Amino acid sequence: MHILLTGGTGLIGKHLCPFLLNHHKVTVLTRNPIQAAVLLTHQVVAVKSLDEVDFExxxxxxxxxxxxxxxxxxxxxxxRELLDSRIKLTQxxxxxINRCNSPPHxxxxxxxxxxxxxxxxxxxxESFNDxxxxxSHVLCRDWEHAATKAESEKTRVCLLRTGVVLSKHGGALDKMLPAFKFGLGGPIGHGKQGMSWIHIDDMIQLILFVLSHKDICGPINATAPNPVDNNEFSQTLGSVISRPAMLRMPAWVLKLMMGEMSDLLLHxxxxxxxxxxxxxxxFHYPELKPALESLRL
Structure with a gap:
């Protein structure tokens, strides 16, 4: 297949690209084609504009x-930047796609x-609607709504509702690790809030799985089957790196530091x-502890 990839230099994209290149031709939309070619290998075709792509x-x-x-x-x-960077490109x-006689399937x-x-x-x-x-809901809702405009008898639309991606390099875990490695990590707020996570390897494999299974469409929860609360996540991470994880971050401190964005961590x-x-x-990693251990943190 010939695949168009956007976000190819992000956490998921740069892990996904080598797997796609094993069997497919890949065009990557990027603001910096030279950097993308170096990061993703010269096998990719890097373009700066959708106008350079023949969608047929x-x-x-x-x-x-x-x-x-x-x-x-x-x-x-x-x-506004968070909304525009997702929705405008998706639109x-x-x-x-909608202008094509033979659109992407x-x-x-x-x-x-x-x-x-x-x-x-x-x-x-995926059926939950309360x-x-x-x-965070408005952002994802509007992003998904823009994508579903491409749905037709010729094109299926799949919406990846992704959880916390666990990777040694980049993402949320990369931001947490320094504090935990110094023994300064611990639960956030009351610690009972859910953390729905997924190992980077499973994230890549499930995208390939969805790509090859043409009967899958609509919303897809891209998370491991065993979510944990923040207390358990913190204790498990501390155990895996052999550090205490006892210093609880009070909710008010996080709100002071992060403002409204703290809602992502407190809830x-x-x-x-x-x-x-x-x-x-x-799933290769359905349980949290083996998933973290595999990353060799």
């Missing part, structure tokens, strides 16, 4: 681009479990990947 020749699109959600405090301008892609587009908003201790699958209307969801399990996807 594209078989599938994997859309992972977007401003990182926790890089900056959520000012009004940063919220451009859907317009290109698959459009896999990013989203996140933040779609569900804060949900206490209930278990959530949504808490906070910014959570226990998300179940029901659709993947029903399609017999086998």
């Amino acid at each position: 020749q594209i078989d599938a699109i994997i859309n992972l681009a977007g401003e990182p959600i926790v890089n900056k405090r959520w000012s009004d301008s940063q919220k 451009q892609i859907t317009k290109k 698959t459009f896999i587009s990013g989203s996140a479990i933040g779609f569900y908003g804060r949900q206490g201790d209930c278990k959530i699958d 949504i808490y209307p906070e910014f 959570g969801q226990f998300v179940i990947p029901d659709k993947l399990l029903k399609h017999n996807y086998r």
Whole structure:
């Protein structure tokens, strides 16, 4: 297949690209084609604009681009950047798809479990619709809505509601590790909030799985089948790196430091990947401790 990938130099994209190149031709949309070619190897075709892509020749699109959600405090301008970096590009892609006589047969587009908003201790699958209307939900809702405009008899749309991706290099874990390695890590707030996580290897393999299984479409929870609360996550991480994890971060301190963005850490969801399990996807890392141990932190 010929695959168009956006967000190719991000955490998931740069891990995914080598696997795609094993069997497919890959075009990557990037602001810096030279850097992308170096980072992702010269086998990829790097372009700066969708106008450089002949969508009639594209078989599938994997859309992972977007401003990182926790890089900056959520000012009004940063919220707009988070929205625009996802939605405007997705809208451009859907317009290109809809103009095709022979459009791509698959459009896999990013989203996140933040779609569900804060949900206490209930278990959530893809059918859950009792949504808490906070910014993370609005961001994911509008992103997904833009992607579904490409859906037709010729094009299936898959929406990856991704959890906390565990990787040694980059992502949320990379930000947590320094404090934990100095023995300064611990639970956040009361620690009972859900943490729905996924190992980077499973994240890559499930994207390939969805790409090859044409009967899968719509929302897909991209999380491991055994979410934990923040207390358990902190204790398990501390155990794996042989450090204490006793210093609890008070909620008020986090709110003072991060403002509204602290909601992502103080609240959570226990998300179940029901659709993947029903399609017999086998997780390499269904349990947290082996997943963390495999990263050799």
